[in-house]
Amino acid sequence: MKELTERVRRIALENGAALVGFAPISRFDTAPPEYDPRGIFPQAQTAIAVAVPQARGTLKTVEEGTYWQAYNCDSYWYLNEVLAPSLLRALVMALEEEGHTSVPVHNPFRADAGRRTRPEHATGPDAMLSLRVMGVAAGLGELGMSKIFLTPQFGPRQRVFAVLTEAKLEPTPLFSGTLCDECGLCAKECEANAIGRSRDVTFEIEGRTYGHASFDPAKCGHVHRGDDPRFSPFWNGSEKEGEDPSYHQFLDHRFRHRGICVGRGCLRSCLDHLEKTGRIQKQFKTPLIRGKRWKFNEPPQVRT
Numbered sequence: 001m002k003e004l005t006e007r008v009r010r011i012a013l014e015n016g017a018a019l020v021g022f023a024p025i026s027r028f029d030t031a032p033p034e035y036d037p038r039g040i041f042p043q044a045q046t047a048i049a050v051a052v053p054q055a056r057g058t059l060k061t062v063e064e065g066t067y068w069q070a071y072n073c074d075s076y077w078y079l080n081e082v083l084a085p086s087l088l089r090a091l092v093m094a095l096e097e098e099g100h101t102s103v104p105v106h107n108p109f110r111a112d113a114g115r116r117t118r119p120e121h122a123t124g125p126d127a128m129l130s131l132r133v134m135g136v137a138a139g140l141g142e143l144g145m146s147k148i149f150l151t152p153q154f155g156p157r158q159r160v161f162a163v164l165t166e167a168k169l170e171p172t173p174l175f176s177g178t179l180c181d182e183c184g185l186c187a188k189e190c191e192a193n194a195i196g197r198s199r200d201v202t203f204e205i206e207g208r209t210y211g212h213a214s215f216d217p218a219k220c221g222h223v224h225r226g227d228d229p230r231f232s233p234f235w236n237g238s239e240k241e242g243e244d245p246s247y248h249q250f251l252d253h254r255f256r257h258r259g260i261c262v263g264r265g266c267l268r269s270c271l272d273h274l275e276k277t278g279r280i281q282k283q284f285k286t287p288l289i290r291g292k293r294w295k296f297n298e299p300p301q302v303r304t
């Protein structure tokens with residue numbers, strides 16, 4: 001299967017992936033049943049993880065407080081809705097051409113939505129997996145304390161997608177380095193206070209223990225989507241009760257994705273720290289974070 005593995009890798013790179021890794025399905029034997037990829041494709045033998053970098057400029061303009069559309073279009077909507085489907089389809093078609101049934105997993109946004117169709121299933125459809133853990137299992141990197149996925153090339157600056165296939169492909173060794181130095185900036189700079197301060201959630205892959213801090217998705221979601229007027233520049237104080245700012249509505253309608261926080265702590269602080277300390281390979285000519293960061297001290301006042 002070496003030849004097919006290399007062919008799959010080449011197709012992934014040609015179709016927009018920067019990193020490709022292969023996890024034998026046995027690496028998920030100790031996963032919670034509701035996060036085992038076999039919950040999606042019971043016959044899977046290999047999980048393929050592909051990572052696609054986010055353009056640093058899309059994070060930079062949010063860090064500067066000047067422009068949100070590049071992130072929402074390029075690093076959110078485009079990667080999730082355009083590049084990933086096309087990249088995963090190219091891989092799936094190549095594998096199926098060789099007779100190996102294969103399933104693309106773009107972004108498992110909606111899980112456990114229906115009734116169990118068979119008693120042995122851990123959940124109802126749609127089943128779930130963690131693309132971050134998939135990246136770890138496929139040897140591409142590690143989890144930071146915040147639970148964000150880190151690679152030695154880009155730190156936290158990528159999205160991960162997956163293909164589950166019946167093909168037995170050559171495994172990529174697990175990543176053996178250390179990227180996160182427990183600096184704590186992710187938790188400190190998260191306006192939602194969504195990230196814990198110690199790695200109290202653990203899981204095992206091939207006898208190795210991985211961990212991350214507890215993470216509160218509800219707290220994150222509120223700030224991530226800009227629902228708290230203290231942390232989004234797009235509230236102007238004139239919105240009626242229950243009404244979103246018009247810019248938030250624009251993002252929803254134009255891009256079907258809305259990122260307002262854009263990882264102030266978990267992504268931007270972490271990336272800046274890993275770049276400045278030389279802990280990741282990709283370096284840039286100017287720092288991501290310069291001087292004092294923008295921050296509102298109070299919600300907007302109604303203009304009169």
Ligand code: SF4
Nearest residue numbers: 144180183184186270
């Ligand atoms: S900000 Fe620091 S502690 Fe948090 S994940 Fe990144 S390197 Fe680890």
Ligand code: SF4
Nearest residue numbers: 190220261264265266
């Ligand atoms: S996206 Fe923002 S609110 Fe959510 S965890 Fe990251 S820094 Fe916190």
